[in-house]
Amino acid sequence: MASYYDTVPGAPTRDPRICIQVEIGDGQVEVLAMVDTAAPWCIIEPPLARALRADLEELPEEAILSSRLGRFSGRLYRGTITILAQEGVDLSVESTLFLSPEWPAGNFVGYQGFLERFRFAVDPGANRFYFGLL
Numbered sequence: 001m002a003s004y005y006d007t008v009p010g011a012p013t014r015d016p017r018i019c020i021q022v023e024i025g026d027g028q029v030e031v032l033a034m035v036d037t038a039a040p041w042c043i044i045e046p047p048l049a050r051a052l053r054a055d056l057e058e059l060p061e062e063a064i065l066s067s068r069l070g071r072f073s074g075r076l077y078r079g080t081i082t083i084l085a086q087e088g089v090d091l092s093v094e095s096t097l098f099l100s101p102e103w104p105a106g107n108f109v110g111y112q113g114f115l116e117r118f119r120f121a122v123d124p125g126a127n128r129f130y131f132g133l134l
Contacts, residue, residue: 001087004122004129008034008106018122020129022109023082023090024048024097025055030084031107035129039110040065041098042081048107049099052079056097065098067105074100081114083131091131093117 005019018035029048043065044052056077065072077099082092096113109115121130 002083002085002129002131004035004127005032006124006127008032018129020109021084022107023084025052025079028052028055033107033109035115036108037111037115039067039108040112041076041096041110042114043098043100043103043105043108043110045106046099046101046103049101049103053077053099055079056099059096063098065100065103069104072100072102074098074103081109083129085131088132091118091133 002020006016008017008019019032020035021030022033023030029052031048056079059076059078061076063074063076065074077097079095079097080092081095082090084090093114119132119134
């Protein structure tokens with residue numbers, strides 16, 4: 001289990017969100033990422049993507065991400081994302097990440113290539129994100 005934030009610190013909007021602490025790569029970087037079941041992949045903001053790119057496995061195809069912010073071209077990569085547990089054990093998942101130098105928003109963990117690979121549940125009354133293997 002991990003507690004989650006329901007707003008992104010410093011974000012211009014205060015709309016409710018589910019934001020969890022994750023580690024991207026092999027213990028390299030810890031970030032706050034929004035859980036987005038509509039996102040096709042995990043999305044990493046450009047400064048972080050530049051720092052991590054060399055440690056990720058680039059997939060051969062280019063990709064287009066269509067979001068409420070518009071369409072963005074980028075590349076898909078393979079890497080590990082670890083959900084950091086506050087109770088129980090951390091969960092590391094081999095993930096598909098979308099990196100685009102034009103991406104204007106933050107970090108997201110998406111359904112395809114990440115959330116689909118384990119069970120998860122949300123307790124909104126306690127701001128808790130539960131997770132475990134299938």
